[in-house]
Amino acid sequence: MTMNVAEYARECAAQGLRGDYSVCRADFTVRQDYNYSPAEQKVWRTLCDRQTGLTERLAHHSYLDGVKALGLLDRIPDFDDISERLRKLTGWEIVAVPGLIPAPPFFEHLANRRFPVTNWLRTEQELDYIVEPDMFHDFFGHVPILTQPVFADFMQSYGARAEEAIALDGDDMITRLYWYTAEYGLIQEPGQQLKAFGAGLMSSYTELSFAVADAKVHRVPFDLETVMRTTYEIDKFQRAYFVLPSFDVLRDAFQKADLKSIVQHWKDRPTLDPASL
């Protein structure tokens, strides 16, 4: 771990981040401390009820199967309970964190099949938009699809290989891959309808319908190098979404990729504008 927890905790407090980083362990995890108020439980149910009306139509079936298998909808999930179920399905587990954590420990958790989930939830005033990722984004967005075995393998490989790209100054390139798959990925399997699986979409009431159902949206077939070269939007809807033909294509392309050549070849060349694809 390159960054010390106490130093990071001071930085987060200075930036006004909501989580309590002072209680982090060396790997940036904390206890979940299951002690949520009735108001927080109500926010969770409201978010889940509202979003489920959309995901049932727009999410990939493996995401929906994951929600069912993990039982996320009735109350704020207990991390240990979910970990136990997830371990049986794909060998993944959930660890609690106070919010965003530095890249090296984040990648190390992924490489060991541990997904970091924020232990606090947005307020009733933030149902539609929140600046920092909270438990709803992390859990409802990212965790159900970790029950899909091939995507689960991809996420582990991503954690294991991200440092390789970063060591070559490919930080932006490797982040774009995460952004356009784990956060905003779409999938259309042969003979099937277009569906979403990315967490940024699953946890957004407005962007999920936009990305899957709006006729004006720019959707581009997935290609690993193109994804790694394409810039993205942080606080507005994406100007392009990449569509996988299967999860196998993503996992295999990444596991076989010669990251060193890709990064060295493209990192100092102009990036691609999503609208130009």
Ligand SMILES: [Fe+2]
């Ligand atoms: Fe996320």
